[in-house]
Amino acid sequence: MKRVILLVVIALVVIIGALTGLYLYGPLGALSLPWITPTAAPTDTPAPTPTAAAVAPTQEQATPTPIEPTPTRASREAETPTMEAMPTPTEAPTQPPMLRPRPTPTPLLIRFKAFVAPLRTELKAEPRLDADVVAMVRGGQVLDMVGRTEPPTWVLVIYPPDSEGRAWIPVGQLRIYNDVTLLPVVEEAAAVLVTATPTPETTVTPVVTQPVATRPPIALTARITADVLNVRAGPSTEYAIISKLRNGDQVQVVGRNEEGTWLLVIYDEATEAQGWIFAQYADVSGDVQEAPVATSTAQPGLVRPGRSRFTGRLAILTRSGGDLYIVNADGSGLRKVTTGVLDPALSPDGTHVAYARWPGGPDPEGIYVRDLTNDNEWRVWGTHLPRTPDWSPDGRYLVFSFQKGGREGYEEVRRCWGPFCFSHTLGPSPNWRLGHVDTWTGEYRDVPSLLYSRNPSWAPDGQRIVYRGDRGFEVTTLSGPSRALTKNLNHENPVWSPAGGLIAFEYKFNDHADIFVMNEDGTGIRPLTVPDLLSERPANNVSPTWSPDGQWIAFLTDRNGQWEIYVMRPDGSEQQPLFPDGLPGVTIQHQLVGERLLSWSR
Known part of the structure; x- marks a missing residue:
């Protein structure tokens, strides 16, 4: 019991x-x-x-x-013992199931690409103008943005590229094509200083072979005192200009010529690219004689800039519907050939010029060809509001755009719901298609394209045609189909290089236009012209046309207050007036609507 x-x-x-x-x-x-x-x-x-x-x-x-x-x-x-008095039990009891906080996921690294807008700008250690300078970057360099301030006036970028380094740059110094507010807000102390270490894969090889001088034991720097100082391939004005430096730029001195009148400097820290500058326009931090003597293997005068390098002839239209001139690339032989035309295009051999005529003039609308050897002109195809003809590489066929269908004028639309009626007016929205004509036989055919197709340009293979569609750039052939190359409505007026591989085009911003270039497969988009932040307004750079050998691009710019013809290399370097003294009686006016006013041929 x-x-x-x-x-x-x-x-x-x-x-x-x-x-x-x-x-x-x-x-x-x-x-x-x-x-x-x-x-x-x-x-x-x-x-x-x-x-x-x-x-x-x-x-x-x-x-x-x-x-x-x-x-x-x-x-x-x-x-009952208190918590302090109770000894720890010898057996580890099994704890009851408890709610555990979920681990915080590692945030994804959001990165957007942006282009450096000015010719040169500084990267900072902190998002302040008076902060320490981390590095100097040149216009057109692509930077990855990974963070921002709040408000988004500064962004954190990866520098050097593909490294752990981080630096700050003002938003106004970049061309940004994404919403900056999508970047995470990071602390001001997020900058990480990393010394650029170039690798063989990323080292940019200069156009002219340069000897690589080792840095002197005592680091020498030079500050540029001239407004603009040429960087040359060798220690003489007989050598080619390979870059430019501006007043106040700091460069590393790594060598000199025997007399000490020319200095070998690293003009681009990111790539360690070297070139020669005239010592008279540089303030050196120490004794120039401490720098080692260096020599150049480049040959003087091989690619020396000058007007004699430009060959062939250009067709220049003063404005849409204006006067058409023909002039040699060295500035000689200027003559007016006709008026009242649009979008001239020289044939590959330079003997003929094609253009469009619209209603309102003495001649019917259509695509015309003029023989420059005897000034005979004839209409090869009559169509409604034709634009931008372009020659096939063999000089026989023309591809062009023309208006076909769609809403050409204003249209009033009236809708009623019971006793209530409303009306509104729709603006013009015409369709533009591509056409193809044989200049020998006059035979015509449609080119497979979108409903909105403009500014066609032949590839050097004579098969592909790039044009501006209603969603960006498209590439088509005479048998089709049309396929998308880019999807950006800011892309305008593509022009295929006669050497192949590259397509130059206009990029339309809200307040100006610039010239960009990309690989023919749509990759590698990069700017060739950039705004000068010191100017009151950004300049317009438009109407690109390639030299016959594909080594130069001529274009129109209003950077000096009036429209001028400039030339530059396909990488944007060596920008200079094509006709420094101007062309007598030729005044150009571009209306920024995708018109082509220049054409360059043999």
Whole structure:
């Protein structure tokens, strides 16, 4: 009988302890109390009770554990140990399941690309104009943006490229094509200074082979004192200009000629590219004679800039519907050939020029060809509002755009819902298609293209045609289909290089236009002209046309307040006026609507 009573008392103690544990655990949430031992999963061995004296025996135990007299509620509460007094249990009890906070996922690295807008600008250690300068970067360099300030006036970029380095640059110094606010806001101290270490894969090889001079034991720097200083391939004005430096630029001096009149400097820290500058226009930090003597393997005069390098002839239209002139690339032989035309295009051999005529003049609208050897003109195809003819590489066929279908004028639309009627006016929205005509036979055919197709240009293979579609650039053939090359409505007026591989085009911004270039597969988009931040307004650079050998691009610019014809290399270097003294009687006016006013041929 006593044994039964003892077992009942033990069971009551266990039940009361368990209920007390639940009561204490519940209101305290996830707090683990050392005097509450959670109930373990049922096993053959009963779980230990909160006190050492209350241990439930099993049937296999030969000797029951002595049991203290059943305590009263008051005595039990009085004897309940406090948290500080309770020793750590020797057995590690199984904790009850608890809600654990989910681990914070590692944020993805958001990076957007941007182009450096000015010719040169500084990267800063902090997002402040008076912060330390990390590096100098040149116009057109592509930078990856990975963070920003709030408000988004500065962005954090990766520099050097593909490194752990980080630096700050003002948003106004970049051409950005994404929403900057999508970048994460980062701390001002997020900049990481890393010294640029060029690798063979990323080192830019100069056009002219240069000897690589080692840096002198004592670091010499030079500050440019001239407004603009040419960097040349060798220590003489007889060598080609390979870059330019501006007033205040700091460069590393790594060598000199024997007389010390020319300095070999690193003019681009990112690539460690070297070139020669005239010492008279540089303020050197130390003794020039401490720099090692270096020599150049480049040959003087091989690619020396000058007007004599430009060959062939150009067709120049003063404006859409204006006067058409023909002139040699060296500025000689200027003559007016006709008027009232649009979008001239010289044939590959330079003997013929094609253009469009619209209604309102003495001649019917259509595509015309003029023989420049005898000034005979004839219409090869009559069509409605033709634009931008372009010759096939063999000089036989012309591809052009023309208006066909769509809404040519204003249209009033009236809609009624019961007794209520509303009307509004829709503006013109014509369709533009591509056509193809054989100038020998007059045979015509449609070219597979989108409903809105303009500014076609032949590839040098004579098969592909690039044009501006209603969603960006497209490439088509005479048998089709048309496929997307880029998807950017800011891209205008593509012109395929006669040497192949590159396509020059206009990029329309809100307040100006610039000339960009890309690979013929649509990759590698990069600017060739950039705004000057010191000017009151950004200049427009438009109407690109390639030289016959594909080594130069002529274009129109209003950077000096009036429209002029400039030339540059396909990488944007060596920008200079094609006709420094101008062309007598020729005044150009571009209306920024994708018109082609220049054409260059043999």
